Amino acid sequence: MAASHRTLRFAPLDLGQWAAWSAFVIALIVAPLVFHSSLALTVLTQMGTIIIVCLSYNMLLGQAGMLSFGHAVYVGLGAFIAIHTMNAVTHGAFWMPTALIPLVGGFAGAFFAVLFGYVTTKKSGTTFAMITLGIGELVASSSLMLPEFFGGEAGITTDRVIGKPVFGITFGPQIQVYYLIAVWCLVCTAAMYAYTRTPLGRMANAVRDNPERAEFVGYNTQRVRYLVVIIAGFFAGIAGGLAAINFEIVSSENVSTVRSGAYLLFTFLGGVGFFFGPIIGAVIFVLSFVMLSEITKAWLLYLGIFFLLMVMYAPGGIASLIMINLRVAKYGKFGRLWTPYLAVIVAGIPLFLGIAAMIEMIYHYQLDSANGTVAPLFGLAVDTATPTPWIVAVVLVAIGCVLMRHASRFFKRHWDAAQAEIQSAIERSHA
Amino acid sequence: MERALEFFVISLLNGVSYGLLLFMLSSGLTLIFSMMGVLNFAHASFYMMGAYVAYQISVWVGFWPALLIAPLVVGAAGALFERYALRRVHRFGHVPELLVTFGLSYCISEFVQLIWGRAPVDYRIPAVLDGPLFTVYSSAFPTYRVFMMGVAVLMLIAVWLLFTRTRVGLVIQGALSHPEMVEALGHDVPKVFMMVFGGGCALAGLAGVIGGNAFVTEPGMALTVGSIIFVVVVVGGMGSLAGAFVASLLIGIVQTFAIALDYSFVTLFARAGVVLTPDSFGYPFLKLTIAQVAPILPYLLLVLILIFRPRGLLGKRED
Numbered sequence: 001m002a003a004s005h006r007t008l009r010f011a012p013l014d015l016g017q018w019a020a021w022s023a024f025v026i027a028l029i030v031a032p033l034v035f036h037s038s039l040a041l042t043v044l045t046q047m048g049t050i051i052i053v054c055l056s057y058n059m060l061l062g063q064a065g066m067l068s069f070g071h072a073v074y075v076g077l078g079a080f081i082a083i084h085t086m087n088a089v090t091h092g093a094f095w096m097p098t099a100l101i102p103l104v105g106g107f108a109g110a111f112f113a114v115l116f117g118y119v120t121t122k123k124s125g126t127t128f129a130m131i132t133l134g135i136g137e138l139v140a141s142s143s144l145m146l147p148e149f150f151g152g153e154a155g156i157t158t159d160r161v162i163g164k165p166v167f168g169i170t171f172g173p174q175i176q177v178y179y180l181i182a183v184w185c186l187v188c189t190a191a192m193y194a195y196t197r198t199p200l201g202r203m204a205n206a207v208r209d210n211p212e213r214a215e216f217v218g219y220n221t222q223r224v225r226y227l228v229v230i231i232a233g234f235f236a237g238i239a240g241g242l243a244a245i246n247f248e249i250v251s252s253e254n255v256s257t258v259r260s261g262a263y264l265l266f267t268f269l270g271g272v273g274f275f276f277g278p279i280i281g282a283v284i285f286v287l288s289f290v291m292l293s294e295i296t297k298a299w300l301l302y303l304g305i306f307f308l309l310m311v312m313y314a315p316g317g318i319a320s321l322i323m324i325n326l327r328v329a330k331y332g333k334f335g336r337l338w339t340p341y342l343a344v345i346v347a348g349i350p351l352f353l354g355i356a357a358m359i360e361m362i363y364h365y366q367l368d369s370a371n372g373t374v375a376p377l378f379g380l381a382v383d384t385a386t387p388t389p390w391i392v393a394v395v396l397v398a399i400g401c402v403l404m405r406h407a408s409r410f411f412k413r414h415w416d417a418a419q420a421e422i423q424s425a426i427e428r429s430h431a
Numbered sequence: 432m433e434r435a436l437e438f439f440v441i442s443l444l445n446g447v448s449y450g451l452l453l454f455m456l457s458s459g460l461t462l463i464f465s466m467m468g469v470l471n472f473a474h475a476s477f478y479m480m481g482a483y484v485a486y487q488i489s490v491w492v493g494f495w496p497a498l499l500i501a502p503l504v505v506g507a508a509g510a511l512f513e514r515y516a517l518r519r520v521h522r523f524g525h526v527p528e529l530l531v532t533f534g535l536s537y538c539i540s541e542f543v544q545l546i547w548g549r550a551p552v553d554y555r556i557p558a559v560l561d562g563p564l565f566t567v568y569s570s571a572f573p574t575y576r577v578f579m580m581g582v583a584v585l586m587l588i589a590v591w592l593l594f595t596r597t598r599v600g601l602v603i604q605g606a607l608s609h610p611e612m613v614e615a616l617g618h619d620v621p622k623v624f625m626m627v628f629g630g631g632c633a634l635a636g637l638a639g640v641i642g643g644n645a646f647v648t649e650p651g652m653a654l655t656v657g658s659i660i661f662v663v664v665v666v667g668g669m670g671s672l673a674g675a676f677v678a679s680l681l682i683g684i685v686q687t688f689a690i691a692l693d694y695s696f697v698t699l700f701a702r703a704g705v706v707l708t709p710d711s712f713g714y715p716f717l718k719l720t721i722a723q724v725a726p727i728l729p730y731l732l733l734v735l736i737l738i739f740r741p742r743g744l745l746g747k748r749e750d
Binding site: 065119123126137138142261265305308315362367 | 468519523526527529530534535538541542546548549654658661662664669715719724729730731733734737741
């Protein structure tokens with residue numbers, strides 16, 4: 001009895017947690033001071049909103065086991081209601097400070113989650129996934145049908161500077177918007193973390209892991225799922241409201257199923273098993289949309305391949321990779337894993353270079369050959385019309401494959417051995 | 432009266448041919464789902480792949496070889512994917528399986544653009560099948576539509592015979608309900624699953640071969656049809672082939688009729704003598720014609736079914 005009590009209660013002063021939260025707060029405050037170019041500020045501002053989106057999405061996928069293909073519906077509709085509210089305030093219909101507009105988006109998101117969640121949560125598992133896709137498609141198609149509300153092709157625009165300045169804050173300059181979003185991001189992250197500690201948050205885990213047992217204990221799993229969808233919709237809507245303030249435009253692209261797919265993809269890449277995983281996912285989301293898409297036209301293909309590999313080899317996402325390596329380091333096994341890691345990286349370089357070269361050359365040949373057959377590739381000018389670069393690429397891939405085969409075996413042997421040692425060390429400490 | 436009948440017959444025929452095409456897709460999806468519990472998100476991507484491969488083969492050697500080779504190519508691609516990717520994540524559960532096929536749909540869509548470009552390709556109907564076959568009053572009905580229906584029906588009969596009349600079909604059915612027992616009898620169950628997955632993808636590929644030139648072969652074609660076949664499977668009842676058949680035809684016919692009907696609530700009220708103006712309450716909704724709302728009808732049907740009959744039209748399980 002005493003033992004079970006001890007496992008349920010967490011330490012009153014958890015140093016690791018305090019450190020993590022302080023680091024998060026400091027990062028939010030300091031980030032725009034360190035990276036102060038206007039591009040960096042845009043990127044950071046977007047990260048703030050996407051962090052909320054990905055965390056709210058993980059309430060469904062990671063914490064309640066609900067794979068949704070329609071999360072953009074709540075983000076997007078929250079954004080639309082928020083932007084219409086801002087326009088109404090501009091026209092003097094009523095008064096509302098800009099800083100509270102995200103709350104309007106949040107309630108809108110929750111409202112639509114009440115509406116659509118009633119239908120989607122009738123099922124669980126893969127059927128739930130299909131229904132959310134249907135609902136997402138329903139809203140996306142409707143958005144093109146009702147230009148009065150969704151603004152058609154052009155979208156709805158607004159001006160975020162509404163009302164009189166409060167303490168000199170107008171939300172005109174980007175830096176003020178950043179700090180507004182940072183505050184909302186922190187509040188929402190804290191609230192979503194607190195939610196995981198509530199009975200509902202725990203029941204969501206139970207419904208994910210074993211719905212039959214949850215039913216036997218006396219919970220209505222359908223209602224638990226419904227409540228989770230509503231809360232996730234609320235936070236998604238807040239993020240939508242923030243996006244409306246940030247971009248001053250919302251279009252039907254914001255509710256599209258492609259957008260929903262992106263939220264899913266990046267939340268998963270970040271890692272659904274840990275609370276902080278989606279934050280990593282959100283950071284990658286913005287970096288790849290803003291920066292990777294500038295570097296290469298084939299970025300979606302790289303992303304797709306990376307996603308496939310992650311699902312196959314690291315279904316816990318980047319967060320789980322970090323945590324498992326921290327565990328390795330904690331038990332002092334990192335010393336023996338240096339060489340296997342190095343081997344995998346060395347084998348990976350020619351493989352990656354070869355594949356990337358092929359993809360880039362084909363892309364150039366297909367889509368850009370009107371501007372000549374010479375493609376810039378890794379700082380070199382490569383003529384895609386001659387066979388030499390293709391042969392080099394194929395040879396690189398072949399070498400990479402052979403090396404990777406050996407390296408991965410070598411890595412697996414050492415990795416498994418290290419994990420077994422850690423396991424036995426843990427068992428010894430318990431005994 | 433004659434015009435109404437003409438409209439009715441032509442729309443019905445078009446609706447049935449579209450519905451049969453949907454069923455070619457949803458049958459493969461349902462087969463894979465009921466055998467392996469895997470919801471293949473990339474199913475429509477295999478349909479797209481079928482269309483593109485068929486286009487390429489028809490450019491090289493012609494349409495008729497493409498009709499045979501393209502489904503085989505797509506089926507082989509599906510089997511390889513099952514063997515090297517899907518089987519690996521099988522132990523993690525159904526959601527990662529769905530995710531891996533989701534990732535695949537991303538990759539296929541990008542690969543297709545990589546190889547064939549972003550614009551639609553010129554995948555043509557063969558000359559023999561081009562042109563009208565018969566006319567209803569004044570409307571001509573294209574030969575190719577009849578050919579599509581023929582291929583779909585032949586495929587269905589072939590699949591049905593395979594399942595009920597052959598040894599392979601019996602092994603597959605056995606592997607579905609009692610995999611351990613079938614394995615104990617010396618059959619390679621993972622290989623059976625691989626074949627089922629490949630077969631389902633080949634069916635999608637075949638649908639792509641005959642659908643790609645009837646409609647448009649472009650990189651967005653997987654997305655447009657993908658969500659509709661998911662709706663078909665849920666509306667019909669998860670894992671029910673007969674349900675998928677009914678739902679496919681229903682959605683095919685409803686959508687075909689809807690896009691031709693230019694009526695809205697405004698015209699309806701006008702008949703009743705009530706004139707609505709842009710100032711009336713809810714005018715943006717009321718002015719929408721049936722043709723305009725046609726794209727969302729399948730999803731509305733999905734919502735209605737889930738509210739009033741959650742297990743689907745012919746579904747057995749309630750989960």
